[in-house]
Structure formats: structure tokens, C-alpha cells
Amino acid sequence: MxxxxxxxxxxxxxxxxxxxxxxxxxxxxxxxxxxxxxxxLCALVVVDSGRLYLEKRSLQRVADIAALEAAGRRGACSGAASAPDFANQSAVRNGFTPNTDGRTLVTRCGTLTVGALSQRVFVADSTQALAIQVVASHPVPRSIAAGIGAAFDKSPSPANVTLSATAVAASAAPLA
Known part of the structure; x- marks a missing residue:
């Protein structure tokens, strides 16, 4: 060359x-x-998703225990043995204080019916307390991935996202 x-x-x-x-x-x-x-970036998304998963799992645990206790103590939606009171007491004992920091705990009485595909479905009926449904909700800071997506969105988005968990429990029929 x-x-x-x-x-x-x-x-x-x-x-x-x-x-x-x-x-x-x-x-x-x-x-x-x-x-x-x-x-x-991938590690950040994994850690943040894990945080939301653990928050949801903790909330589900509170709802499950509150529903089981309200049904186990044969709570009703009216009268002295109140299912909402039993559910609230159980939630407070498990570290979930309703009506603080946006936390809510809604308790409904009703029955369980068999729906399509043989699945049990809760039907709200305040006159019957054969089953108790508890819905716990709690606002948590939004995930970082959603925050990054919201930065590119033109409409403002809230800083928190509300997680909720639903549990239904039915008391067993008396044996004697």
C-alpha cells in the first residue's frame, strides 16, 4: 500500500x-x-416490585385474619356481637389501624352461594351473617417504574396507589 x-x-x-x-x-x-x-434499572424494578408484593401480602394477611375472627366469633352486622367490631379489633391487633393514613377496613355480612363453574360467591345481605367479607385497603407510594412512566404522561398522576385485599370467611354450622 x-x-x-x-x-x-x-x-x-x-x-x-x-x-x-x-x-x-x-x-x-x-x-x-x-x-x-x-x-x-432491572435491579431497581425487581426491588420495587418486591416491595409492592410484600405490602399486598401483608394487607391480605390482615384481611384474612379479620374475616376469620369475625366469622369465628359469629359476628353479625347488627346487635352486640358486631362483625365490624370484631374485624376492626383483629386488624388493630395485627398492626393495621383503620381510618389512619388512608387505611380502610370494610366489613359486610351475607351468605355464600354456588355460582358458575361451582365457585362459591359472596352475596351481601345485612340480615344474615352466614359469611363475613372484609375488604382492607391502604395507599402506598407508587412504584418507581410507574413514576417514570407518569413523568412522560401529560396528565398528572397521584403519588400513591391504593392496594386492597378481600377475604371471605364463613362459620361452620354447629355440630350439636
Missing amino acids: RDGVVEGVLMSALNRYTATPARQRGAIGLIAALTLGLAL
Whole structure:
């Protein structure tokens, strides 16, 4: 190669210098930085999703225990043995204080019927207390992934998202 001529072919000055190893050294660093950034973003999404999962699981535990206790103590929606009172007491004992920080606990009395596909379905009826339904809800800070998506949305979005959990319990018929 002499003066840009290789076996009778004329090479431009750009072709001579673009593919040299010295020019490619920075590409590896750039790819490594992008890969590290992507790995950190994935780790952030995993940790944040885990936080929301644990919040939901804790809320479901509170609703389950409150419904079981209200049904087990044969609570009714009216009278002295009140199912909402039993459910509230159970929730407070388990670290969920209704009517604080936006937390709510709604208790309904009713019955269980067999619906389509042989699934039991709760039917609200305040005159019967064969089954108790408890719905617990709690606002938690929105996930970071949703916050990033909301940053590109034109309409404002709330800083919190409300998680809710529903539990239904029925007391067993007396044996004697």
C-alpha cells in the first residue's frame, strides 16, 4: 500500500483509519456503561416490585385474619356481637389501624352461594351473617417504574396507589 493505492484500487483517507483497533477501544467502555445502567434499572424494578408484593401480602394477611375472627366469633352486622367490631379489633391487633393514613377496613355480612363453574360467591345481605367479607385497603407510594412512566404522561398522576385485599370467611354450622 502506497499513497492510498492497494493493488490498483484507490482507498479514501476515511477507509484507512476507521477500523483500526485504536479507534475501537472506547466502544467496549460505552457498551459496558450501558449494560451496567440497564442492570441497575432491572435491579431497581425487581426491588420495587418486591416491595409492592410484600405490602399486598401483608394487607391480605390482615384481611384474612379479620374475616376469620369475625366469622369465628359469629359476628353479625347488627346487635352486640358486631362483625365490624370484631374485624376492626383483629386488624388493630395485627398492626393495621383503620381510618389512619388512608387505611380502610370494610366489613359486610351475607351468605355464600354456588355460582358458575361451582365457585362459591359472596352475596351481601345485612340480615344474615352466614359469611363475613372484609375488604382492607391502604395507599402506598407508587412504584418507581410507574413514576417514570407518569413523568412522560401529560396528565398528572397521584403519588400513591391504593392496594386492597378481600377475604371471605364463613362459620361452620354447629355440630350439636
